[in-house]
Amino acid sequence: LPLPRMGPFRRVLVCFDGSVCSVAALALASRMGTCFAFEGGEPFEVAVLNATDENKVLEGSRYGKGGFESNRSQLEDKSRSVLRQARDLVRVLDVHMHAEFYARTGDVPRVICDLADELQCDAIVIGTHGRSGVSRVVSGSVCENVMRRAKVPVIAVRNDPEIPIENVLRDAMREHERLLVPLALKGEEAVLFPFLAPTCISFGSNTIVLLHICKQQNEKKAREALEAKAAEVRALLKNASGKWGECGGTVESLNVETQLAISTKDVADVLTEHLEGINAVLFCTHGRKGFSRMLNGSIAESLLRRASHSVPFLSVKRAIAKDKQFAEK
Numbered sequence: 487l488p489l490p491r492m493g494p495f496r497r498v499l500v501c502f503d504g505s506v507c508s509v510a511a512l513a514l515a516s517r518m519g520t521c522f523a524f525e526g527g528e529p530f531e532v533a534v535l536n537a538t539d540e541n542k543v544l545e546g547s548r549y550g551k552g553g554f555e556s557n558r559s560q561l562e563d564k565s566r567s568v569l570r571q572a573r574d575l576v577r578v579l580d581v582h583m584h585a586e587f588y589a590r591t592g593d594v595p596r597v598i599c600d601l602a603d604e605l606q607c608d609a610i611v612i613g614t615h616g617r618s619g620v621s622r623v624v625s626g627s628v629c630e631n632v633m634r635r636a637k638v639p640v641i642a643v644r645n646d647p648e649i650p651i652e653n654v655l656r657d658a659m660r661e662h663e664r665l666l667v668p669l670a671l672k673g674e675e676a677v678l679f680p681f682l683a684p685t686c687i688s689f690g691s692n693t694i695v696l697l698h699i700c701k702q703q704n705e706k707k708a709r710e711a712l713e714a715k716a717a718e719v720r721a722l723l724k725n726a727s728g729k730w731g732e733c734g735g736t737v738e739s740l741n742v743e744t745q746l747a748i749s750t751k752d753v754a755d756v757l758t759e760h761l762e763g764i765n766a767v768l769f770c771t772h773g774r775k776g777f778s779r780m781l782n783g784s785i786a787e788s789l790l791r792r793a794s795h796s797v798p799f800l801s802v803k804r805a806i807a808k809d810k811q812f813a814e815k
Contacts, residue, residue, distance in 0.1 A: 495608040495688045497531040498641075501598055501628075504568045510643045512575055514798055515611045518688040519583040530583040534572045534606050536565045537598060549677045565589045595631035602638055606685075609800070611641045614790065629790075633771060633801050639681060642723025642790055642799045665691040666764040668757055669698050671711050674770040675718075677802050681768060682719065683726050683737045687802055689766045693741040694719065699756050702748050709746050716744050756790040761789075761797060769800045 500515045502508045512534065519530030538561050569587045576585050590597045614629035635638045665686055667677055680693060696716055698709040719742050726737055747795050749756045761767075767789070790799050 495684055497605065497607050499533045499535060499602045499605065499607045499610045501570045501610070501612040501632075502534050502568065504571050505613060507643060508555055509613075511611045511613040511641075512572060513579065514641070514643055516576070516583060517690070518611075521747055524723040530781065532576075532583050532606070533583045533601065534569065534576075534585055535588045535589060535590065535598060535601055536568045536572070537594045538589070540592050555666050562589075563592075572642050574664065586611060594628050595635055598628075598632050599635045599637070601635060607638060607721055609639045609641055610636055611643070612751045614644050618627060622680065627737055634803075636803070639800050639802045643799065644790055644797075644799075663691055663761060664693045664765050665689065666697060666760065667696045668767075668769050669696055669712070669715060670770075671698055671715065672706065674716060677770050679719065679722055680814065681800070681802055683723060683740070685766070686740055686767050687737070689798065691740075691766060695743045695745055695764070697745045697747065697757070697760055699747045699749055701750055703747070705748055712744050712746055716742050723814055754785050754792060757785070757789050758792045764797060767799045769801055771803055 490547050498515050498518065500508075500512050502512055512532075515532050518534070520769065542557075544562060561734060564588070572587060573585075577584075588601060590601060598610060598612070601607075612629050612632055612634060614627060627684060629640075629642050634640065665682075667678060667682070669678075685691065696712060696719065697710045698708055723740055723742075745760065746758065747756050769785075769789075
């Protein structure tokens, strides 16, 4: 299987709008930058993007040219102010990373994905408010739209806006020791496995928990299949460790655990129950679109909304594994 790179994520795009969840996203990106001392002094690169919805710019046009220009000027001033806040936060975090700042206007999810492509980022880090109910059905959320469109993994960070900034920074900067990897055992692991080592190193994880949910009558067969996948993961990590330079020892020493959940309940409910003691989640998403998404969303999106504590969710679309350009980066 192709590895995304010979090492952890080194260039990420962070979506920043000044909200609590975007602060958490930037703090998590800085934490990723401290998890590995890159060979040859290569810096951890962060592109901080403030994207303005083009519809907000056009709102001023109803008041004529003067109203349009005034509205656009105010939005540009707000964007500059938000990016100043991001620069100040980067200085406060005091990490060894190279940060660049961008202001763009347009369809926000498209702007985010296009800039990630343009800069050849390894991942996108984005905060989410955990939109649910009618609001999500009607318009979805920026995070969910990015998860469906992006050609690279998306790391989503959900935070309650009432949580103090100090706690947000503390949670984002901690080591994410246990990485949960839900498996349906239907072939999606071919997408996820190349990202296990990069995710563990970038998040500071030392344990991979492979979780499968099945019904009682399928327990024996499912347990055998899950243990076989665990053996495959251990072999993959051992093989990869020789190609990762200084962090090869860390890759080879990762613990791999298995958990089999016997249940007939909703999959998202079971996964939510297994988030206790978990610090990060890596999952596969189909990139569901259209009417199907409006009615049902996806398990990944549902889990992200239900999480009771701040857990980074790294989503990988099935299509990413088929993207030749990404596989050869």
